[in-house]
Amino acid sequence: AEIETPKKRRLVVARRVPAAVAERAARDYDALIADHDLDVEEAIAAVIAHRADAILIGHKVGLTAAHMWRLPDHLKIIANPSAGFDHMDVAACKARGIVVTNAPDGLTECTADLAVLLILAACRRAGPNAEVMRTGWRRSFGMPDNLGKRVSGSILGIAGMGRIGRAVARRARGFGMTIHYTDIARLPAEVEEGAEFHASLAEMLPNVDILSLHMPGGNGTVMTAEMFALMRPGSVFVNAARGSLVDEDALIAALSSGHLSGAGLDVYRNEPDFDLRLRDMPNIFLTPHTASATVETRDRMGFDALDNIDAVLAGRPALNPI
Ligand code: DGY
16 A cells, blocks of 8 residues: 655745755755745745745744735744844734744844944944054054943943843853843842842933843834933943834934944844944944854754744644744
8 A cells, every 4th residue: 555655844935044944944844945035025925826834034024914914824834033023013913823933042142242242342442443453553542542441340231131131141240240221020139140120221321331222122212312311421332132222313413422432233223224324423333233143043043943833833832932
């Protein structure tokens, strides 16, 4: 008698992924693997044409309620290999009955590493100093010139003490920094590890030398002109979370006036077409949304997305449902 092999489930990988992730997808699924990052229309068309049970999609593909309702019933899961999900209308996903997952664990450490890079860079003038060397070091600096801000012994304010905020706090303690934080609720003492809690960002800002954002996007602008005004004169602003959290006009004003002594940014309101005025600020260090960009982390994020797809298509609960 003929042995029937179970039919492979159908998957669309709607963005370019690391080789190891593509290999696993091709091994375990009847997979349509895109050779470029699909836009939302291409992704929906691919799901329909491939009669897909699952799609792995990226954080750059904005899925609105209208898009959700155009997705066919055979699609069971939308798996994001990213932590953030502010690009999706989560309520619409729920109403549509398609499971949506993210991958919040894999990028914690690398994002914290990058936040520390930004803190160090902004405090120690890595941007202007690299420029001095790139253009030829013509004159030695005098004792009172080209001064940065001391990192060790300074006070770091962390806005959003989730996985990434806590990973930043762990690193900052190694630098001898004092940690203040704000979040929707105070953390248990064993998690807080001596960090000082503030019930609001506004309350925390006047108490810190450096502010690092680690909250999710999607809930509006947090750093407004009023908030920047509450920061200490000469303080440093760092954002490796989401550009949508920041009023960039207000940030530019605070940097131009010298109220802030510097900033380190990995994320922008418009990516990749970021506001070029930022590039021209006096002490700024900019990276192109690259916090999770390491070999190890990108593999892990892809595998996490596939783990979620495996679970849901096998009838098990998702590992990281949104
Ligand atoms: C995330 O995972 O949210 C990162 O910003 C990369 O998309």
